[in-house]
Amino acid sequence: MTLFSTLLAALGCGLIAGVFFGFSSFVMPALARLGPAQGVRAMQSINVVVLNRWFLGVLLGTALVCCGLALSALGAWAEPGAWVRFAGACLYLAGTISVTSLYHVPRNQALARLPADSPEAERFWPEYVAGWSLWNHVRGASAFVAGALLIFALLGLSGCRGPLRPIAPPGAMTPVEHLSELGIFEGDPAKQVPRPGFVAYDVNASLYADGARKRRFVYVPAGSRIQTSSDRWQLPVGSYLVKTFSFPRDLRDPMLGERLIETRFLVRTEDGFTASTYVWNDAQTDARASRGDLDVPVAWIDERGVRRDQVFHVPSTSQCAACHADRALGFRSRQLDHVAEYADGTHDQIAHFERIGLIDQRPPAHLVLSDPASEAPLAARARSYLDANCSHCHGAGGSAERTDLFWDLEHTTSAELPSCRSTRSIDGRDRVLVPGYPEQSEFLARMRSDNPRVHMPRGPAKLPDPTGIALLSTWVASLPAQRCESD
Numbered sequence: 001m002t003l004f005s006t007l008l009a010a011l012g013c014g015l016i017a018g019v020f021f022g023f024s025s026f027v028m029p030a031l032a033r034l035g036p037a038q039g040v041r042a043m044q045s046i047n048v049v050v051l052n053r054w055f056l057g058v059l060l061g062t063a064l065v066c067c068g069l070a071l072s073a074l075g076a077w078a079e080p081g082a083w084v085r086f087a088g089a090c091l092y093l094a095g096t097i098s099v100t101s102l103y104h105v106p107r108n109q110a111l112a113r114l115p116a117d118s119p120e121a122e123r124f125w126p127e128y129v130a131g132w133s134l135w136n137h138v139r140g141a142s143a144f145v146a147g148a149l150l151i152f153a154l155l156g157l158s159g160c161r162g163p164l165r166p167i168a169p170p171g172a173m174t175p176v177e178h179l180s181e182l183g184i185f186e187g188d189p190a191k192q193v194p195r196p197g198f199v200a201y202d203v204n205a206s207l208y209a210d211g212a213r214k215r216r217f218v219y220v221p222a223g224s225r226i227q228t229s230s231d232r233w234q235l236p237v238g239s240y241l242v243k244t245f246s247f248p249r250d251l252r253d254p255m256l257g258e259r260l261i262e263t264r265f266l267v268r269t270e271d272g273f274t275a276s277t278y279v280w281n282d283a284q285t286d287a288r289a290s291r292g293d294l295d296v297p298v299a300w301i302d303e304r305g306v307r308r309d310q311v312f313h314v315p316s317t318s319q320c321a322a323c324h325a326d327r328a329l330g331f332r333s334r335q336l337d338h339v340a341e342y343a344d345g346t347h348d349q350i351a352h353f354e355r356i357g358l359i360d361q362r363p364p365a366h367l368v369l370s371d372p373a374s375e376a377p378l379a380a381r382a383r384s385y386l387d388a389n390c391s392h393c394h395g396a397g398g399s400a401e402r403t404d405l406f407w408d409l410e411h412t413t414s415a416e417l418p419s420c421r422s423t424r425s426i427d428g429r430d431r432v433l434v435p436g437y438p439e440q441s442e443f444l445a446r447m448r449s450d451n452p453r454v455h456m457p458r459g460p461a462k463l464p465d466p467t468g469i470a471l472l473s474t475w476v477a478s479l480p481a482q483r484c485e486s487d
């Protein structure tokens, strides 16, 4: 409906602009050449004939449609392009209709009252032509610009700028080559300021990624909402999940900025999630679609001022499924329930989602992960770390489900821990977890190992996480000591 009325209004504006353009460019100059008596007679005739249903139909019909458009745009202000529609419609009403009724109509009526051969007409004519022409330029130009704005709004409505095009995975028939083509980030893309509609969010316990920082954004198409639940949330078709990895240049000085490495996408389609990644160029001006599986060298300075050189491994897009298995992994009540900083203060993140209409309702009672770097109790931090870094594989539906070794929050209570569970020996340790004895626990040996065949967590991150290993070691040491019987 809006599409049709915008089209109608744009065409009406164009037609009216054309009529007034004719008057400005040749009709008025031609009449001015005739001299007062003939000029006045011709103009009087035009002013009588112009009041016909065709011309008035287009002039006033367009005005009526513009009134409707302006009101509907006000009612849907949040929609992309609403203001363009509003501006176009108002410009026609103010610049064309008001000028016509406040200036031209009274002038024409004054002219109609004068006999063409009278001395008054002779005096009135030059002044009439000059003023009439000037204001005709104004109403013609207004109709023209209004038409242009409405065409612009039309392009948005018909999908040229409105809903995003789904990102074809790299290697597909029509991949979107450059991140900039997607129009997600506004201004300098390296600043990662998303266009309206994209919502920044954060998780309680982030997956360790060789020390990279992450920014996350979610986009849900207008009119749909995320369905919450006590555990995993359901994203509507057309949702975009975006995660950008970066390294600060110098941890001691945030002003030095950061080096963006890759921006990953999961796009929810009818058949599940499409995964893709875009790797940033050195100039940090844009990122290119990549099949991944490449090493990007990064250098940064840590909090002690020591220069760190490492490689960041961008996973192959065929590896995303090993962890994701067609699921969004951070969209869980346990990961999103926390208090965060927003432009207007500190809020509960879920309440924020509710307020901006991102979710259908607050999730029912649920488990919550703790930030492993927070002041939360040791066990909560350690178990949250395991849930966030291991349970996408070692959990229901995960790729390590067949090991029957689960690291989600539900399976790390003292009753469920894999204490003394025997396993393939790694560096002489053959029990997954020995309570009280971190140095004898095989899972910690795997986490410390730089042998990619045994290293855990399996995945693109290659470097052992010293902070995570320290946290888990302290936790295992704090568990009531237990001697495992030999089999």
Ligand code: HEC
Binding pocket: 203, 205, 206, 207, 214, 216, 241, 242, 243, 264, 265, 266, 275, 276, 277, 292, 315, 316, 317, 319, 320, 321, 322, 323, 324, 327, 328, 329, 330, 331, 388, 389, 392, 457, 458, 459, 460
């Ligand atoms: C080692 C496991 C692993 C691999 C491999 C992996 N991811 Fe993820 N990903 C996660 C986890 C865990 C989260 C949720 C926690 C977070 O956001 O830090 C996540 C989050 C995301 C998110 C944010 C939305 C969400 O699911 O919560 C996107 C987007 C994403 N991953 C894309 C990708 C893409 C694309 C690939 C492949 C190029 C990929 N991931 C490979 C584990 C993985």
Ligand code: HEC
Binding pocket: 322, 323, 386, 389, 390, 391, 392, 393, 394, 399, 400, 403, 405, 407, 422, 423, 424, 432, 442, 443, 446, 447, 453, 454, 456, 457, 458, 459
């Ligand atoms: C990308 C998926 C993935 C992630 C993430 C992952 N694992 Fe594994 N894990 C596996 C697979 C597959 C196996 C079975 C093959 C093997 O033993 O190497 C396994 C095996 C193990 C085993 C031996 C299991 C046994 O049968 O005794 C341990 C212990 C283990 N993982 C610990 C962890 C820990 C701790 C984490 C998190 C810090 C983790 N894993 C994260 C995929 C994963």
